[in-house]
Amino acid sequence: MIEKVGVVGAGTMGNGIAQVAARSGHEVILRDVKEEFISRGMSAVDKSLQRDVDKERLSQEEKRSIISRIRTTTEWQPLSEADLIVEAVTEDVRVKTEVFRTLDELASPSAILASNTSSISITKLGAATKRPDKVIGMHFMNPVPVMKLVEIIRGIATSDETYEEVRALSEKMGKTPLECNDMPGFVSNRVLMPMINEAIFALYESVATRESIDGIMRLGMNHPMGPLTLADFIGLDVCLAIMNVLYDGLGDPKYRPCPLLKRYVDAGWLGKKSGRGFYEYGDGVRKEVNREIVNGK
Ligand SMILES: NC(=O)c1ccc[n+]([C@@H]2O[C@H](COP(=O)([O-])OP(=O)(O)OC[C@H]3O[C@@H](n4cnc5c(N)ncnc54)[C@H](O)[C@@H]3O)[C@@H](O)[C@H]2O)c1
Numbered sequence: 001m002i003e004k005v006g007v008v009g010a011g012t013m014g015n016g017i018a019q020v021a022a023r024s025g026h027e028v029i030l031r032d033v034k035e036e037f038i039s040r041g042m043s044a045v046d047k048s049l050q051r052d053v054d055k056e057r058l059s060q061e062e063k064r065s066i067i068s069r070i071r072t073t074t075e076w077q078p079l080s081e082a083d084l085i086v087e088a089v090t091e092d093v094r095v096k097t098e099v100f101r102t103l104d105e106l107a108s109p110s111a112i113l114a115s116n117t118s119s120i121s122i123t124k125l126g127a128a129t130k131r132p133d134k135v136i137g138m139h140f141m142n143p144v145p146v147m148k149l150v151e152i153i154r155g156i157a158t159s160d161e162t163y164e165e166v167r168a169l170s171e172k173m174g175k176t177p178l179e180c181n182d183m184p185g186f187v188s189n190r191v192l193m194p195m196i197n198e199a200i201f202a203l204y205e206s207v208a209t210r211e212s213i214d215g216i217m218r219l220g221m222n223h224p225m226g227p228l229t230l231a232d233f234i235g236l237d238v239c240l241a242i243m244n245v246l247y248d249g250l251g252d253p254k255y256r257p258c259p260l261l262k263r264y265v266d267a268g269w270l271g272k273k274s275g276r277g278f279y280e281y282g283d284g285v286r287k288e289v290n291r292e293i294v295n296g297k
Contacts, residue, residue: 002112002165003027003083004027004028004083005018005026005027005028005029005082005083005085006031006078006081006084006085006086006107007030007085007086007088008079008085008086008088008089008103009087010032010037010038010040010041010042011032011089011090012044012142013140013144014032014116016044016140016145017116017144018045019045019066019144019145020144020145020173020174021173022066022067022069023049023066023174024173024174025069025172026069028069028071029071029072029073029078029081030071030072030073031072031074031076031079032072033074034074038072038074041072042067042070042072045070046067048145049063049066049067076106079103079107080107081108082107082108083108083112084111084113084166085103085111085113085114086114086115086116087100087113087114087115087116087117091118091120091241093120093124096117097125097128100113100125100128100129100135101128104128104129104130109131111134112134112162112165112166113129113134114135114138115135115137115138116138116140117137118188118238118242119184119185119186119189119245120245121184122135122153122154122155123155126155126156126157133157133159134158135157135158136152136153136154136155136162136166137154137155138150139151139153139188141188148175148176149175149176149188150173150175150177150178151177151178151187151188152167152170153179153180153186154180154182156182167179183250184246185242185245185246185249189242189246193239193243193246194246194255196227196228197239197261198227199213199226199231200258200260200261201258201260203228203278204258210228210278210279213227213228214227214228214229228277228278228279229278229279231271232271232278232279233271233272234271235270235271235272235273236265236269236270236277239261240257240261240265243255244257264277
């Protein structure tokens with residue numbers, strides 16, 4: 001029975017996971033490396049809950065009690081009390097492996113260690129510990145409080161018991177857990193990223209303008225957002241890293257990242273977060289970018 005949930009990383013995903021865990025009645029211990037990252041994370045939680053208060057979906061009192069269930073720390077030790085710890089740190093295999101080694105040392109022997117990774121092998125993270133049967137992927141989607149899915153990834157050694165506990169916890173958090181095996185990109189990114197990459201190829205090969213590509217997928221396929229806009233929101237560096245994981249991990253040339261994607265990342269055009277990707281962003285308004293540059297080869 002999972003009562004206390006540890007969360008490592010108070011960034012975009014970590015603070016969302018802490019919020020949904022606390023909202024579903026769990027005690028949460030949230031760790032990041034610096035106080036300023038924690039305050040940023042907690043103010044995101046506050047803002048997100050306030051939106052629900054404003055819409056009368058939550059009372060002020062409930063909001064206060066959710067926040068009071070989240071204990072924050074820059075230390076490792078408080079996490080030793082947790083029944084399950086979700087790692088949501090930077091997507092870097094070295095950083096994550098180190099976090100898993102540390103958690104394995106300090107966590108209670110019965111604790112489950114989960115990763116929110118988008119693409120790193122759960123089997124590899126499990127192998128960094130002495131409890132690979134208790135290591136699993138819990139891939140929440142962004143924004144965590146809104147998105148229903150948790151993609152649950154079973155590493156080669158993950159036990160059925162671990163899977164069952166994580167499935168039950170995800171449901172308690174109000175999410176829909178769907179299971180898959182540990183293969184590069186899991187299901188979500190194995191299907192999504194090649195579609196985005198193909199949209200970039202279509203732009204690169206001047207099949208259509210970015211507006212047409214996005215419009216065709218929105219209006220014709222009923223996607224809420226065109227693939228180029230979605231890539232800008234995800235971050236082009238993240239898209240490139242995931243394509244490389246698919247390409248290296250599956251060894252099939254169909255996953256090769258589009259040269260235009262590489263060029264944009266080299267230029268520092270990372271999408272919305274850097275102000276420019278396939279579109280330009282400034283003052284909250286998306287501006288058109290020079291089509292010649294976008295279509296340049
Ligand atoms: N952002 C998304 O849309 C999204 C969606 C699904 C999954 N993910 C995955 O979630 C994970 C986190 O992504 P994010 O977007 O929240 O990143 P982020 O950069 O917003 O946050 C990462 C946080 O981890 C902290 N951190 C780094 N090392 C740490 C350590 N040793 N201990 C504690 N904190 C540490 C950083 O200070 C930072 O605050 C990644 O694995 C990413 O692939 C992201």
